[in-house]
Amino acid sequence: MDDDSRYEAVRGRDARFDGEFFFAVSTTGIYCRPSCPAITPKRENVTFYPTAAAAQAAGFRACRRCRPDAVPGSADWNVRADVVGRAMRLIGDGVVDREGVPGLAARLGYSTRQVQRQLNAELGAGPIALARAQRAHTARVLLQTTDMRAAEIAFAAGFASVRQFNDTLREIYAATPSELRALRHGRGGQGGRAGSVAGPRGTGGVPLRLAYRGPYASAEVFDYLQARAVAGVEEVVGEPGARTYRRTLRLPHGAGVAEVWERPGTGGWLECRLHLGDPRDLTTAAQRTRRLFDLDADPYAVAERLGGDPLLGPAVRRCPGLRVPGAPDPAELAFRAVLGQGAAVAEGRRRAEALVAAHGEPLPVPSGGLTHLFPSAEVLAEATGESTGEFGVPRERWGALRALGAALADGTVRLDPGADREEAERSLLAVPGVAPWTAGYVRMRALGDPDVLLAEPARWDGAADPARWRPWRSYATHHLWSGAADGLRSGRAAGARGALAAVG
Numbered sequence: 001m002d003d004d005s006r007y008e009a010v011r012g013r014d015a016r017f018d019g020e021f022f023f024a025v026s027t028t029g030i031y032c033r034p035s036c037p038a039i040t041p042k043r044e045n046v047t048f049y050p051t052a053a054a055a056q057a058a059g060f061r062a063c064r065r066c067r068p069d070a071v072p073g074s075a076d077w078n079v080r081a082d083v084v085g086r087a088m089r090l091i092g093d094g095v096v097d098r099e100g101v102p103g104l105a106a107r108l109g110y111s112t113r114q115v116q117r118q119l120n121a122e123l124g125a126g127p128i129a130l131a132r133a134q135r136a137h138t139a140r141v142l143l144q145t146t147d148m149r150a151a152e153i154a155f156a157a158g159f160a161s162v163r164q165f166n167d168t169l170r171e172i173y174a175a176t177p178s179e180l181r182a183l184r185h186g187r188g189g190q191g192g193r194a195g196s197v198a199g200p201r202g203t204g205g206v207p208l209r210l211a212y213r214g215p216y217a218s219a220e221v222f223d224y225l226q227a228r229a230v231a232g233v234e235e236v237v238g239e240p241g242a243r244t245y246r247r248t249l250r251l252p253h254g255a256g257v258a259e260v261w262e263r264p265g266t267g268g269w270l271e272c273r274l275h276l277g278d279p280r281d282l283t284t285a286a287q288r289t290r291r292l293f294d295l296d297a298d299p300y301a302v303a304e305r306l307g308g309d310p311l312l313g314p315a316v317r318r319c320p321g322l323r324v325p326g327a328p329d330p331a332e333l334a335f336r337a338v339l340g341q342g343a344a345v346a347e348g349r350r351r352a353e354a355l356v357a358a359h360g361e362p363l364p365v366p367s368g369g370l371t372h373l374f375p376s377a378e379v380l381a382e383a384t385g386e387s388t389g390e391f392g393v394p395r396e397r398w399g400a401l402r403a404l405g406a407a408l409a410d411g412t413v414r415l416d417p418g419a420d421r422e423e424a425e426r427s428l429l430a431v432p433g434v435a436p437w438t439a440g441y442v443r444m445r446a447l448g449d450p451d452v453l454l455a456e457p458a459r460w461d462g463a464a465d466p467a468r469w470r471p472w473r474s475y476a477t478h479h480l481w482s483g484a485a486d487g488l489r490s491g492r493a494a495g496a497r498g499a500l501a502a503v504g
Contacts, residue, residue, distance in 0.1 A: 078448050092417070097135065136172045139177075146206060204273075210270045253278035254277030254281060274289070294325060301472070341435055377404075451470055
């Protein structure tokens with residue numbers, strides 16, 4: 001898009017571009033999302049920025065009406081495999097707050113100067129400014145949803161001092177922490193202390209609205225997750241249409257529990273509640289939950305590419321907003337994929353439950369049906385099959401699990417958000433017992449690659465041309481797996497579903 005087409009999107013209040021770019025108004029000193037309901041400013045007073053951090057660095061403050069800091073992330077960061085895309089995924093996961101810019105650069109394999117230069121050139125802001133914008137958003141959420149003291153929030157959000165916290169909020173929101181807290185809706189009734197992992201569903205914790213763009217096929221996502229929910233680590237409660245997905249999270253500073261409600265909120269968001277052992281994990285937990293539910297996807301771009309395909313078009317129109325569920329813990333997903341090789345979904349799930357029962361880390365306090373964190377790579381690298389042999393985990397799977405655990409523990413295999421996807425797949429294939437299909441599945445879900453083709457359309461329709469589906473072949477795969485594409489005879493649709501059943 002050029003700036004004139006961006007301005008037309010602003011004039012049309014087009015929510016499709018929320019998070020893809022931001023606009024700032026020189027006469028008010030405010031920056032907004034494209035769908036902001038305020039009166040459209042004159043073109044000569046508008047400047048466009050690729051990120052909220054860039055607008056903030058230019059001296060603009062966030063609009064209180066449209067809350068541009070709460071938009072979905074750009075789908076570009078999932079599509080792009082270059083250093084900028086990888087950096088944005090790591091910054092979103094909180095790496096700069098935990099390890100600083102040197103830690104970010106080390107994970108990317110570049111010098112700090114190279115990372116600074118590339119981010120500034122493309123995004124108008126360096127890693128510190130990008131992390132600062134994220135810290136400010138986390139602080140605003142904590143102020144408006146919990147009763148934590150301002151000093152506690154400052155350090156939980158990642159600020160180095162209370163003074164830095166106060167100065168940043170005044171600069172970005174033109175308000176003090178007390179003023180931001182006074183703006184929250186239903187004062188006194190939202191949330192509680194953010195320090196409890198356990199707690200009854202829907203109470204305590206930190207309530208969030210996880211925004212997404214376009215249509216969202218929540219029923220299909222919840223069906224997918226429910227079919228694979230591993231007891232002790234995950235559970236889905238309630239009836240279809242009103243379900244709650246709950247799972248444990250292994251986070252940098254402790255354990256957590258995420259709850260997400262199935263029914264989308266008016267305006268494009270999923271209701272979520274995070275119970276955290278340490279509030280410093282809020283940003284990371286929220287981002288990992290977003291990845292699990294594929295909330296930064298661009299369904300408009302997917303529909304534009306796949307909707308005209310003779311094989312996939314009818315399915316895309318019948319199920320708009322179909323997403324590719326990700327993984328909050330890439331290592332867990334990799335272990336589960338290896339366990340499920342050659343097995344039906346139910347069998348893969350049963351094997352994973354056996355693994356959790358034998359080697360999972362118990363939660364300090366159980367939360368409903370959630371009792372454990374999935375076993376860590378370090379634990380599984382030393383695990384023996386005998387301890388779960390009675391549950392029927394095949395002996396050959398234990399060799400692959402231990403090899404994968406050792407490779408993850410010593411860094412031979414990297415599956416963090418900034419991992420190079422090509423290198424990650426190659427290193428997975430070098431692990432004894434990891435099949436090519438499994439490595440691709442891990443790349444699609446654990447690394448969030450939107451362009452992985454795991455189905456085999458040539459078996460079902462000779463007219464299919466997967467090259468036309470780039471860069472959204474992961475979404476094409478899920479449409480094929482659904483068995484809903486027109487032109488697939490019942491036997492062929494069953495074959496598509498059978499491919500999905502190969503992983504638990």
